[in-house]
Amino acid sequence: MNIHIFHGFGDVLRDVTMALSPLLILFLFFHFFFLKLPLRRLIDIGVGFLLSYFGLAFFLQGVHIGFLPIGEIMGEKLGTFPHEWVLVIVGFILGFFAVYAEPAVAVLNRQVEKVSAGYIPQKLLLYTLSIGVGLAVALSMLRIIYGISLWYFILPGYIIALIMINYSSKAFTLIAFDSGGVATGPMTATFILAMFVGIASVTEGRDPLLDGFGMVALVALAPILSVLTLGILFGRKEKRQDGDLE
């Protein structure tokens, strides 16, 4: 057995130091000039920084030794699989489950239920989102298989979104554009993306740089469209109620 765990950990630690020190310097600046916090608070914050430091280091190490290389190998294996339609299904399943359990979605769910006063039930949003992201990842698979430019998805996607704003209630519009990030959790941007790069690298005529990336972009578009759709449904109901009152 030849399993690497701490291979290249020194580089990762240096990377993390560079990542966190600007924030630390900014905090110290504010501490000395504005905040002047008591020692107990300072210790709490110091502990927070230490935890984040080692947390980020382990996370990146896990990504470097596990997710990136193995994701690519798995992608290469999948890319040579003889039945291409299987890839599209695999994409849908990956996308669906990437969001279904994502904690950030729970926060979004609560927001939407609150703003719509319960009219949009949490389960409805959860399924809309999961199916939306599943379709986004499945479409990204189709992109690689047929070499379709990202434009053909992104341009109509955002134009539709901007048109939908006119019909959606305002609170929903804001939530929709904020929610782009909920689906791009830690698994999407690391493991699934590495897999896509792997698939693109073994598919003939595809450039991994041009065709492998772009998946996150589609995954970020899915929640925007999903929430706006629910916003239009809710806006209609609001209008109908206004009409009833008159």
Add this chain to the structure above:
Amino acid sequence: MENIKETIMEVIYSVLPITLVVTALQFTIIWLPMETFIQFLVGAVMVSIGLILFLLGVNVGLQPVGEMIGSALSKTRSLWLILFFAFVLGVVVTVAEPDVRVLATQIDQVSNGEIPQSILIMSVALGVGIFVALAMLRIIFSIKIVYLLTIGYGLVFLLAAFTPPIFVPISFDSGGVTTGPLTVPFILSLGLGVASVLRGKSASRDGFGLVGLASIGPILSVLILGVIYG
């Protein structure tokens, strides 16, 4: 303690489902050597431990820092100070965002070092910084967010016509990863702090929309990077 348990469950919920799907794929169609597959599982465990520690750290230390800086800034009531530090905060937080680092590393590797990790991270960070500052302007002058979104995405599509094609997917992906576990709470607390001090309590809804604006920044800045490269 309750907090720790919640964070652990949160991380397990976001890592486990995909790990299970991949395990199922491994034993149906992928069939990698066992050694390689175990390496994947080791990676998943390390990523989970790392995320748990990181999120706890964000809760205990980093997020309070964001809130304190946000409210200290708003109390100065100086437009220029607020805008300047909103920009700095946006940059600094993005540099520390885990997903941004990973995406930049992958792009660095796939492009064989032609688009180096450090340059990409810097341009994403500048993009977020500028748009966080713009988002503060929006709160202070209550500009309609729809206008900003339309102008923002309009610029994106215009710029994309002048940039080499390989930068298009990369730029949109950068926009997607900036909204990670560190940036979102930071930007939200900054925005809410500024909104509540400057415009009274009723403005709390202004906090919404900030993240959406912040994710346009990196798309634009990476496209500009592409124009410079091309």
